Amino acid sequence: MGHMLEKPSSPLTQLTPPAIATKISGKPVSRAKQDIRKAIIFVLLIYLITWEFDVAEKLAVFTARYETMQLDELPIAMLMAALAGIWFSRRRMHEIKTEAKLRAEAESSLARLLNENRALAAHVRQVQELERRRMAQDIHDDMGQYLTAIRLDARSLSKLVDPMVASRAERIGLHTEHVQKAIRDLLHRLRPVALDEYGLIDAVRHLVQEWKKQYPDISCRCILDDRCGNLPDNINLTAYRIVQEALTNISRHTEATTVSVTINFCSENKTALEVRVEDNGKGLSSTEPNRRGFGIATMRERVTAVGGSFDLQSTVNTGVRISVILPLSDLAE
Ligand SMILES: Nc1ncnc2c1ncn2[C@@H]1O[C@H](COP(=O)(O)OP(=O)(O)OP(=O)(O)O)[C@@H](O)[C@H]1O
Ligand SMILES: [Mg+2]
Helix, strand or coil, rough: CCCCCCCCCCCHHHHCHHHHHHCCCCCHHHHHHHHHHHHHHHHHHHHHHHHHHHHHHHHHHHHHHCHHHHHHHHHHHHHHHHHHHHHHHHHHHHHHHHHHHHHHHHHHHHHHHHHHHHHHHHHHHHHHHHHHHHHHHHHHHHHHHHHHHHHHHHHHHHCCHHHHHHHHHHHHHHHHHHHHHHHHHHHHHCCHEEEHHHHHHHHHHHHHHHHHHHEEEEEEEEEEEEHHCCCCCCCCHHHHHHHHHHHHHHHHCCCCEEEEEEEEEEECCCCCEEEEECCCCCCCCCCCCCCCCCHHHHHHHHHHHHHCCEEEEECCCCCEEEEEECHHHHHHH
8 A cells, every 4th residue: 555645736726627627717619619510511411311302291291191190290399309408408508507617616715725724824833833932942041040050959958967858858859850851851842942053953863862762672773964954944843843743653653663764955956855754664554544643734734835745655564654855945056
């Protein structure tokens, strides 16, 4: 089984069948002209044949014999049936045209809503990242120094002679250390500080190291190009969040034993960045089509928002490969 999720084309192009699109766009329908010509030729031909062979007269003589069965009224009834058929098909044609027009309108408003939705989602993510950064700074600045001060005080108290006080002070020191570590982890989740301070590659290295500590049984190989350290903020953040979500998914959903994380330039002139995360786990389940999570969808949205392409390939029992290309047109020389 293979899943390919790529940069979507225009929703209108996806939804509108070409035949209907031709009618909607009002282009001449060449088939109709041809058919009218054929119909005229056919009618003329029949007219010439009936003229040549006096078909109507012969028909009149023939049907007159069956006057008792009113067979002579049949040609008029058939003419009326033909007219009724024309009337019926014209009505249906009108209905089809109206339906196609309504459908085209619905599709274009759907396309507009999709675009608006996408822009809104991008804006929400941006605001969320800004808010996270602000919270991380506040927590770091407000709490960090006080916790350090508490630890130092606890350490000096623990040197006192009173063993009771000393042991309590030691415990306070340990608890404070624990809180400090929890806050450090929280800060990393809120906003990878290393991303701002040291750039993408070191931040991802740090992320992977921390992840490895939690999952020592999974072997993780990193191929990180150090030249990718100094990239625009939105690219850094997108690449970082992709790796973060992919690693979270691996730890939550797979039974992988090997993972590899690759970040490098796609070409020598640095026009695009490639981010790839692969695992050898069980792969996406084909029996679970309606997945409820938002991780993969958010990854794809993030990548689309910076004009990149997202590709997810999954093979049952062979693993998942997420490959993302992020354009770096500003850096190209
Ligand atoms: N590397 C992977 N290997 C196997 N299955 C995966 C992998 N990544 C994702 N999945 C499957 O795809 C589903 C969707 O993943 P997604 O990240 O979108 O959502 P989630 O992880 O379930 O929830 P969320 O990310 O919103 O907390 C998962 O529930 C899981 O079944
Ligand atoms: Mg997830």
